[in-house]
Amino acid sequence: EDQVTQSPEALRLQEGESSSLNCSYTVSGLRGLFWYRQDPGKGPEFLFTLYSAGEEKEKERLKATLTKKESFLHITAPKPEDSATYLCAVQGVDSNYQLIWGAGTKLIIKP
Amino acid sequence: NAGVTQTPKFQVLKTGQSMTLQCAQDMNHNSMYWYRQDPGMGLRLIYYSASEGTTDKGEVPNGYNVSRLNKREFSLRLESAAPSQTSVYFCAGRTSGSNEQFFGPGTRLTVL
Numbered sequence: 001e002d003q004v005t006q007s008p009e010a011l012r013l014q015e016g017e018s019s020s021l022n023c024s025y026t027v028s029g030l031r032g033l034f035w036y037r038q039d040p041g042k043g044p045e046f047l048f049t050l051y052s053a054g055e056e057k058e059k060e061r062l063k064a065t066l067t068k069k070e071s072f073l074h075i076t077a078p079k080p081e082d083s084a085t086y087l088c089a090v091q092g093v094d095s096n097y098q099l100i101w102g103a104g105t106k107l108i109i110k111p
Numbered sequence: 112n113a114g115v116t117q118t119p120k121f122q123v124l125k126t127g128q129s130m131t132l133q134c135a136q137d138m139n140h141n142s143m144y145w146y147r148q149d150p151g152m153g154l155r156l157i158y159y160s161a162s163e164g165t166t167d168k169g170e171v172p173n174g175y176n177v178s179r180l181n182k183r184e185f186s187l188r189l190e191s192a193a194p195s196q197t198s199v200y201f202c203a204g205r206t207s208g209s210n211e212q213f214f215g216p217g218t219r220l221t222v223l
Contacts, residue, residue: 032210042216043201043216044201044214045214046211046212049210049211087153087154091210096161096167097142097161098156099154099156101153101155103152103153
């Protein structure tokens with residue numbers, strides 16, 4: 001059964017304190033792994049797609065990496081506006097474009 | 112462009128009442144999706160429509176029906192609401208050839 005687990009559930013950081021969020025997955029053939037950002041009261045917003053182990057994507061203070069079992073979202077020198085819930089999802093090769101989602105990591109950046 | 116829009120934003124129902132959640136998009140999405148989001152759980156797919164005129168069940172379809180009225184609109188109907196259907200509902204769209212899903216702002220539904 002395809003499964004996605006995100007850790008930690010919540011993370012509190014000081015402004016400027018770098019850290020990483022984890023997304024562990026099991027899927028029978030990975031078509032893609034996705035990272036989304038969700039602000040309170042809003043729908044998820046797309047950040048990255050990763051397709052194969054070793055791939056990396058960057059956007060401002062965020063960098064996503066992928067191995068065969070997990071993905072990391074690295075946050076470098078975060079600012080308060082980076083506070084949000086970060087969601088990870090995977091798509092298997094047999095999934096007909098359906099995604100399996102993790103429960104998310106709530107990130108709080110204190111000024 | 113309005114993107115993906117959903118109505119209503121909030122709704123309170125009594126057990127047994129029915130309602131339809133509306134979703135519309137102006138982004139030329141071929142595929143559209145309905146999800147529910149519950150605390151401590153990942154988004155769960157209720158139904159999806161790969162193209163106009165087709166609909167398929169997702170992970171948690173029981174108690175729901177959908178209609179892909181045209182390419183722009185995809186509605187979700189609760190025929191007899193139950194407290195277990197209290198949740199936040201999101202509609203999303205995707206263009207063929209792209210993996211990115213665009214989400215609406217959500218509908219927060221409470222069933223008493």
